[in-house]
Amino acid sequence: MAVRKITVALSGNPNSGKTTIFNNLTGLRQHVGNYPGVTVEKKTGMMDYKGYRINIVDLPGIYSITAYSLEEIVTRNYIVDEKPDIVIDVVDSSNLERNLYLAAQLMELEVSLILAFNMTDIVKKSGKKIDINLLSELLGVSIVEMVGSRGLGSKELLEAVIGEVNRKKKKKVEIKYGEEVENEIEKIVAILKKQEVPTFNFDRKWIAVKLLEQDREIIDTIKKASGPKYLEVEQTVSSSINHLISILRDSPEVIIADARYGFIKGALLETYKEIGPEKLDRTEKIDRILTNRILGIPIFALIIWLMFQFVFTLGKYPAGWLGLGFEKLSILITNVVPQGLLRSLLVDGIIGGVGGVITFTPNIILLFFAIAVLEDSGYMARAAFVMDRIMHKIGLHGKSFIPLVIGFGCTVPAYMGSRILENKKDRLVTMHINTFMSCGARLPVYILFAGAFFPAIAGNVIFSIYFIGIIMAVIMAKILRTTRFRGESDPFVMELPAYRIPTLKGIMIHTWERAWMYVKKAGTIILAISILMWILFTFPMIGNNYSQDYKGKIEEIEQSYQSGEITCQEQEREVAAVEAEMAGERLAYSAAGRIGRFLEPGFKPLGFDWKMVVASISGVAAKEVIVSTMSTLYSIQGTDKGADSLKTALNEHYPPLVGYNFMLFTLLYFPCMAAMVIFKKEAGTKEMLFQMGYTLLLAWTVSFLVFQIGRIFI
């Protein structure tokens, strides 16, 4: 039997349970991508049912298909251009009037529509009644009752889809906008016809309605395509608008919206029975506490603190096991693969780089688990509500606070967590300043330098670095908001959905998607960068061009051991010291060392020497690598005393001002490659390059000022 392919688009209001239904239908057979050219997520899934191969596209959650947001434009373009066989509109049955508004707009687009009335259990429990058959008749579309959270109704929905696909005669119910508006629509349709304005795939009447609503996207498209012919259309439209305003005393978009609501209300009047007065429901009771004027912020702080603990304290254990696993793997490779380039590449390059990134995976999984719980339960919207006033002052959204806090743990999940911000500008600004929330990997650097230069007040010095990071974030948010990301930010209107107990399945799928994306990146691009970094730090090889005869030295030590002058431990220690010196020279000879020397003049004004430059370059692989590079450069062998002798060496070589300055530089310049790769994935190459450029510039400028001004006083 031939398999018939059909495409079904799933649309619906935010919080209507659309994603749950999508998950019920497709399970794990999902694919997450982006719509071409935009950062709106595109989820597709596949399933087979009764000889049909059904391809399901999960469209973004929207309230309407005007051109208000990117999501709305994406949805509209998808429906119009891709022409899915069926559009399912998922409707929250406990809130019919508002949810059916989108349905009314879909009906205007004349798609094959099925309404999935979700959460019918809540309706029944609250004693309301919907006459589904009559409503279906009045609206002219099939309606399926569902309870997505309990997996009920999926089969009925699929039956309806197949029924709709095979239906020969389509019913059509038209929405009447009232006589005045209809007259103006006719006029505009006539002029569109007369001027032979291209209509793309749209119906002329639909275009007329959109022109009256002053839909920017449609106006621009039509204008571009019709050129000078548009002038007459424009005149007709604006005279129609003025006419409507003068007689109906409201702008056309409001009148048209009113007509749609009128259509819905009319249909509901006969089919929907509300019993009993409004009562204070559970959501209202919980909100009394969670969004309380006084308690709201402390509760929010507590929840974020718990989340932080959950992600980083609990994640420490599996992360530790993974780290141990990679360590064991390097030992294994060291034993199996003979010494030489291949071993170095495997152990230092690949395991050192990719392993370091994979080690974060447990944190990522836990973080997205926590975010999914907060989102699905409905708390995330409250968090934004509570924090909005404070974040608004620095030009950010209430929700920005969450990724910023996560940034103190690790910048990678923080960038990914910025997805909770729907507005693109809010999201980008939040991402651009997130790096100043000093991540956990930078702490070893601070501990080393603060310990070396300010042993007595190390804690305070480290705190000052963290604090400067926060101040920088606030300043940069302000600056970015008034320059590069200026313009009208989204006015703040956000639904506070009813509190719900999240379903495990939904959370698991959500978490899995994100974690998998992260692991995939580690396996591809981060692998490539790791190898590149390794090449930089390994080639050109020094060969026999050492400044001293180290081999001879080692032989001398061996001899004195064999002649019994020194003990076994002494011999080992001395050999290690010589080998460390060799490693230092090898590094200085390598491309990275040469780049460091080449760049040294540029960093002299900051008080840095080439070793600090090389260490900073290695910090691109991962910030904590700065410590190990420093010890290689100062020829410190990796023993327990290594850290102390490195501190002594640093203290001898640099004044405290330079030490502090280096910490500042480490705080401010762009985060590690794993973070940058994720940045690119989330925001595109251009934004990533901007992030790298401006943070580097800022780091340089701040360090320059601190060093030059500080020098005067010290």
Place this chain on the structure above:
Amino acid sequence: MRRFGFGSWGRKERRGHFVKEDFYSMARAIPGKKYKIIKIDGGCRLNSRLCAMGFMPGEIFYVSGASMGGPLCIMVKGTKFAIGRGMAQRIHIKEA
């Protein structure tokens, strides 16, 4: 953002056209009370958006909470929304 919003409305208020009828902006709504939306002054894009969310002239809404100087929390057409002050200033209301 303020260009179309509170500015023009404020002028009208000073001229005294609307004062008699007890219209004022949603930003001045008090928690625990019910109001009726009279007019939305947001420009066509924002108007369409607000209409889709259920903010229609004639609609009765209930203010369930407010944070000081921050967003308001209101219930309209059976759904709760958080609405920023800047936005609230463009919605003209009347006690219901």
